[in-house]
Each structure stands twice: as structure tokens, then as C-alpha cells.
Amino acid sequence: MILLRKLLFPFAILYGFITSLRNYLFDKGILKSYSFDIPVIAVGNLSVGGTGKTPQIEYLIRLLSPNYKVATLSRGYKRKSEGFVLADASSTAEILGDEPFQYFKKFPTIQVAVDADRRSGIEQLLSKTKPEIILLDDAFQHRKVKAGFYILLTAYGDLFSDDFILPTGNLRESRNGAKRANVIIVTKCPPNITETEQESIKKKLGVSLPVFFSTIDYDDKVYNDTESLAVSDLKLTEKILLAGIAKPKPFFDFLKADTDEIMTFPDHHHFSESEILSIKSRAVDKIIITTEKDFVRLKAKILKAQLYYLPIKSKFVSNQETFDQIILNYVGTCTGNR
Structure with missing residues (x-):
């Protein structure tokens, strides 16, 4: 498998060029991004799968839903339905996808929706349920929507800075995409990770952004x-x-x-x-x-x-209050994502 990935290196270069060109066109406004007049927080990663997006979305729901009307919007990966779907009593995991259905069952006070077209999904949420905050699940590469705040996840032991573009590596786009983030969370850390190792990882990531470290807290x-x-x-x-x-x-x-x-x-x-x-x-x-x-x-x-x-939860190794305040400050002062 490793040999095959190395043999596919030319395709990785081509894929990296295409994704970089796409990002350039969005950055320059040649391709259109749409923003909205409420706080929109996108959680995602640069790599394919396994960084802990679901526990992080749930963390944000717990943080924000006591004081705000929160909605989540996902594409509903592998669901057996199409278009926009707003969760209701008749919804199943097959209709919504497993992660959105999990949000729906665990957090009955929030709105849960799925739509592969995030722009259309947000517009429908705003017309139907009028949420005060929208959490976009796995939307870091969905450039047609310009979120107001981006949380980028990267897993301990599998940092994006040590990876390469698909299909040679597991990155969906170049490491430069990390610059779009507002904060980075290194997930799945050992609970006893030292400050020295945290500083070493920050240097590896090579970004001038706030970097936080979280672990999986098992029930x-x-x-x-x-x-x-x-x-x-x-x-x-x-x-x-x-x-x-x-x-x-x-x-x-x-x-x-x-x-x-x-x-x-x-x-x-x-x-x-x-x-x-x-x-x-x-x-x-x-x-x-x-x-x-x-x-x-x-x-x-x-x-x-x-x-x-x-059950599992995302738990910060340290500086949880700082992270919470960054999110609450964004939401509290946000007058629109334009």
C-alpha cells in the first residue's frame, strides 16, 4: 500500500495543483463565496477522516446552546436521502447520516439539518427555523460558504504538517490551507501530554494561530x-x-x-x-x-x-477557558460574516 501511494506521487502533484488553483480563485474573489448575517462556525480538517469532528461539534453545542438557538448543518455522509433535510420525529440515521442523527437524538433543543450544498442549506435553515448560530460540520473545504470562524482539527500523531496531498498522503489540500483557520485544535492527545511536547507540535505546525490541545474523554x-x-x-x-x-x-x-x-x-x-x-x-x-x-x-x-x-467527549488538556472565550467573543460581537 505504501509503495502504491509512492507510485501515485504524480497524481498527488496534479491534485495539489487543482486544489491550490481552486483556493486561489476563491481567495481572489474570482469564484464566489457567500456569507451570512449570523455567526457561522465551520469545523473541519485538512486530512480525510479520523480527527474527531463529531466530539468537537458536540463540545460547541454544549457551550452555545444554553444561551443561543443553535443549528448544525452537515452534508449527511452516506445518507440515503437527497437535498435539504431538516430532522424531525420521523428522521432516521439512514435519512440524516449517522453523525447528524446522533446530534438530533442527543440534543433535542437544537435544529439539525443536512444538505451537500451548504449555501442552500443555510438559506433554508434561515427561512425555516431562524437559528442564531450555525455550526458547519466538515466544511473546511466548502469554499462556496464563507464562515465567520474556522476551527481546524489535526490529530496527535497524524499532524497535517507531517502529511502529503492525496493519493500519496491523506491531505485534501495543501498544508497552506491551515492559514484560513482562526484556531487549530490538536485532537486525541494523551491526557498527560507535556507543555514541552505541546510547544514542539506548535513549531511543527508552523502557523501563527492559537493552537489548543484536546483529548478524548471516555465515559x-x-x-x-x-x-x-x-x-x-x-x-x-x-x-x-x-x-x-x-x-x-x-x-x-x-x-x-x-x-x-x-x-x-x-x-x-x-x-x-x-x-x-x-x-x-x-x-x-x-x-x-x-x-x-x-x-x-x-x-x-x-x-x-x-x-x-x-459515549465520548472532547476535553481540553489545558486552556479550555481561553478557547471558550474566543468562541463566545466571536459569537457575541458578530454582526455578520461579511
Whole structure:
């Protein structure tokens, strides 16, 4: 695989040229960007998948929704619907996509919408629900909308500064795209990351922007729709650990005991009937623990008393108050993103 990626280097150069030209045309106003008269915060990355966008969106929802009418707008990756969809009581993970459906179920006071055309999606939200803040999920490269504030995520151990353009590397665009960000968050850090290492990473990133460091905070319980179980009580329980996310190793490492069986599927995977039967046959007399994103797709297909999920949150290693204040200052002083 590594050799193949090296052989594809000429295509990476071509892809990098095309994305750089596109960004240049947007930067110069030759290609049109649209802005809106409410705070719009975009969360995204330069690489493909696995940087922790979902926990970061949820962090912003928790920060902002107590005082503002918040809406999220995603493209609804791998959903089985088209165009603009506003979540309601009839919505499913298949209609919205797993991450938007997760927002909808966890945060009933916010509006959740999906639309591949972010400009159209914002216009429809403003005409239908009139939110005070819109959070754009995975929209860093969606240049047709000019957000008022950009949060760029990069994962610890997989920094964009150490990567290369697709298909040789995993970058969707040149590292120079980081200059569009207002802040950068290095996600999935070890909880005990030292200040010295933080400073070293800041130098590697090579940007003159505020850089924050966050870690994944796992819950001490697993849940289903009716009950919860303490993780500490499950260490000796024989179980199936199942994940269909981009980088599942930390999830498995947190829960795994020697007797556990691991089942791994592609990110945003839609489970077939044969796969469900295979899961059920391997999980006889066992519980199944999965991720929140997988739970919303599996819970209608597997016995409810058998299936549990492990919640996670984004937690700042330090300087959380500083980050919060930057966001609140933007929202509080924003009179439009023009």
C-alpha cells in the first residue's frame, strides 16, 4: 500500500495543483463565496477522516446552546436521502447520516439539518427555523460558504504538517490551507501530554494561530436506551467490541479484555443483513459494545438489551477557558460574516 501511494506521487502533484488553483480563485474573489448575517462556525480538517469532528461539534453545542438557538448543518455522509433535510420525529440515521442523527437524538433543543450544498442549506435553515448560530460540520473545504470562524482539527500523531496531498498522503489540500483557520485544535492527545511536547507540535505546525490541545474523554459507563453498565464491572465480562469508525484503536484499547472479540467495519458503514446475522451469531450470550455513531445504525437491528454504546467527549488538556472565550467573543460581537 505504501509503495502504491509512492507510485501515485504524480497524481498527488496534479491534485495539489487543482486544489491550490481552486483556493486561489476563491481567495481572489474570482469564484464566489457567500456569507451570512449570523455567526457561522465551520469545523473541519485538512486530512480525510479520523480527527474527531463529531466530539468537537458536540463540545460547541454544549457551550452555545444554553444561551443561543443553535443549528448544525452537515452534508449527511452516506445518507440515503437527497437535498435539504431538516430532522424531525420521523428522521432516521439512514435519512440524516449517522453523525447528524446522533446530534438530533442527543440534543433535542437544537435544529439539525443536512444538505451537500451548504449555501442552500443555510438559506433554508434561515427561512425555516431562524437559528442564531450555525455550526458547519466538515466544511473546511466548502469554499462556496464563507464562515465567520474556522476551527481546524489535526490529530496527535497524524499532524497535517507531517502529511502529503492525496493519493500519496491523506491531505485534501495543501498544508497552506491551515492559514484560513482562526484556531487549530490538536485532537486525541494523551491526557498527560507535556507543555514541552505541546510547544514542539506548535513549531511543527508552523502557523501563527492559537493552537489548543484536546483529548478524548471516555465515559465510565456504557449505555443503551434503557440502562447503563459501569465499564469497571465489564472488564471480566466476555463481550463483542464493534466499531465502524475511521480510527477505532483507542476505543478498543479503552474497553478490551483478553476474552473479548473485536469486529471492525469501514467508517460510516451501513450494515447488511448478512453482517447483522454474523454479528448476532458471534454474540450469543454476550453483550455488544459499540460507538455512538454505530449504535444509531444498529439499535433497530440487534436486540436492545444486548447492544450498548460508549459515549465520548472532547476535553481540553489545558486552556479550555481561553478557547471558550474566543468562541463566545466571536459569537457575541458578530454582526455578520461579511
